[in-house]
Amino acid sequence: MARAFTTDFSKKLFPFGVAVCLFIAVVLNGQAVLAFQADSLKTKQEPRRYIRPCIYLNTYRTPERTIPSQDILTSYGFRQLSAGFYAPLYTQTWLCKDRISLSSLHVLASGNILSVAPAFPGLASDYRMNKTSFGGRLIYNTGKGGIWFADLAPFLANDNSRSHPPTLRYSYSVLFNKTVSRLFGYRVGIAKTYLFGGGFETRTYRFGPYMPLLGMRIGPLDGTYLSLQFPREASLNFRVGSKCSGSVFMKPTGGIYNLSGKSVDFLPQTNAQGPVRFGRYEFLNGLRFDYTPGNVFSCFVSTGLSTSRHLTFSSKERAGFFEPFYALKIRPSVFLSAGIAFRFGKAKRVQNDYAMYDAFDLNSGYAGGDENSAPAGSAIPNRPNIELKHASKVDYMDVEDLFQEQELY
Amino acid sequence: MSASTFFLSWFRLTAAVFLFSFVFVCCAQAQPSSKDKIEALKAAFINKNIDFTAAEAQAFWPLYNDFQAKREALKKELSLSRTSIATINASSEKDVAALLDGDFVLRQKELDLQKDFHKKMLLLLSVKKVALYYKSEEEFKKALLNQLKDK
Known part of the structure; x- marks a missing residue:
């Protein structure tokens, strides 16, 4: 009875979390989402913010497949659903000492609710593990092509049996981005991340949660560009018309979650009385297409091959390192991911401001809650074709501000 | 169930x-407003005509966007006061005088804004490039007017 109640409660928790995210995003921005603006005689002020609040919903899954070499975990599949938001809390713009450059500070709140459902024999089909994160980020544009970015995402990890208290962990990223020119930029920083689950091992070194961040971009962010961001992503990004964009990418995805020992007591050396840390990481190689039909709504679909899939089950944790009592590597599988995002309100115009483009790229690339999946769409404006014939629907009312009266005669 | x-x-x-x-x-x-599209076109038009260096572009475009936003806000206020003058018959002498004064204050503010932007451009760009900027703005407006006439 108690179990049925907690399971039911957990199922209800996710839509509730989505509603909370929506509420927070709207309240923080101080505007009603569905309030259609009528013509007003009040003076319209210029927008103060550069970054519009965003709420998003992303899904990811790999089908259940058999694992031939294993006699305990004979099959494995994975499903994930996450809902999150980011919203600007404070924005300030200054004129630098040289009296020309504009620097700006952006403080944002971010949050994420993640529900994952691994599928393997012995584990109840309705078993879920959850991560709830609420954090913040700070973006400082020096005005000289430099962007300081800091993201802090504390999160609580628990499962839907709630037989053990949740574990509080935190991840963070601090990095400096230099926009050298429209065509080139680089990034240097450090991160604490559980993106590689219980850790990432090479032949000579074992990475714990602390990782360097090194990256570079070749090409314009509003066009076709190559982005190499160790360890988060390597991608070739392109735009298809004014509403679509795509990318060919390789990136890791994963995390560390809490399982109750009782739910996996069929694994050898499991302490059935205690919590088990379930770690996973895999490398996604695939394609992603984003579609942004208007100012508010965006969606994406992504598919490809998930390779180097690692699972670890551990009960000992020391300084971020997890000692697995059971680990396995699984053969590649196809994956499917999709998502929707809504962005609200008005923002300052940033046409050709490439440092701010990099700030947008950083902000959308770091989804809340230590996730490595960007919300659908992009805040970076399109580079228009300068042929005026493309502005076929020009109406005088839209452009009257451009002209003085004498110019019309 | x-x-x-x-x-x-x-x-x-x-x-x-x-x-x-x-x-x-x-x-x-x-949908993105056609005004936003036109502004984006104008920025692209200016970018094409002026050969900015990377450092110039980095400083110029944030300044330009800021200037445009402020000017747009002032223009909106100005058109608002003009709309109010259209209802002059329904207003008192005192109110109309205040509206006219307000209009001139806003025009002066716009001029001050333009002068400030001009000064900043001179600190950043060569005189030739500043002249090219004004010429580009003018050319863009002409092209846009022609486009409107052809409709």
């Missing part, structure tokens, strides 16, 4: 209907 299952199914159905309606409304309502 238990009450909790029924409630959950009902909740999911309502959430799905709400989400689809929301997406539909957002897609139908929120």
Whole structure:
């Protein structure tokens, strides 16, 4: 009875979390989402913010497949659903000492609710593990092509049996981005991340949660560009018309979650009385297409091959390192991911401001809650074709501000 | 079907209907305005005509965007006061005088803004490039007017 109640409660928790995210995003921005603006005689002020609040919903899954070499975990599949938001809390713009450059500070709140459902024999089909994160980020544009970015995402990890208290962990990223020119930029920083689950091992070194961040971009962010961001992503990004964009990418995805020992007591050396840390990481190689039909709504679909899939089950944790009592590597599988995002309100115009483009790229690339999946769409404006014939629907009312009266005669 | 299952199914159905309606409304309502498109075209037109260095572009475009936003806000105020003057017959002498004074204050503010932007441009760009900027703005307006005439 108690179990049925907690399971039911957990199922209800996710839509509730989505509603909370929506509420927070709207309240923080101080505007009603569905309030259609009528013509007003009040003076319209210029927008103060550069970054519009965003709420998003992303899904990811790999089908259940058999694992031939294993006699305990004979099959494995994975499903994930996450809902999150980011919203600007404070924005300030200054004129630098040289009296020309504009620097700006952006403080944002971010949050994420993640529900994952691994599928393997012995584990109840309705078993879920959850991560709830609420954090913040700070973006400082020096005005000289430099962007300081800091993201802090504390999160609580628990499962839907709630037989053990949740574990509080935190991840963070601090990095400096230099926009050298429209065509080139680089990034240097450090991160604490559980993106590689219980850790990432090479032949000579074992990475714990602390990782360097090194990256570079070749090409314009509003066009076709190559982005190499160790360890988060390597991608070739392109735009298809004014509403679509795509990318060919390789990136890791994963995390560390809490399982109750009782739910996996069929694994050898499991302490059935205690919590088990379930770690996973895999490398996604695939394609992603984003579609942004208007100012508010965006969606994406992504598919490809998930390779180097690692699972670890551990009960000992020391300084971020997890000692697995059971680990396995699984053969590649196809994956499917999709998502929707809504962005609200008005923002300052940033046409050709490439440092701010990099700030947008950083902000959308770091989804809340230590996730490595960007919300659908992009805040970076399109580079228009300068042929005026493309502005076929020009109406005088839209452009009257451009002209003085004498110019019309 | 238990009450909790029924409630959950009902909740999911309502959430799905709400989400689809929301997406539909957002897609139908929120297209980028043609004004934004024109502003983007203008920026591209200026960028094409002036050979900015990387450092110049980095400083110029944030300044330009800031200037445009401020000028746009002033223009909106100005047109608002003009709209009010159209209803002059319904207003008192004192109110009309205040509106006219307000109009001149806003025009002066716009001029001050332009002078300030001009000064900043001179600190950043060569005189030749500043002249090219003004010429580009003018050329763009001419092209846009021709486009309107052809409609």
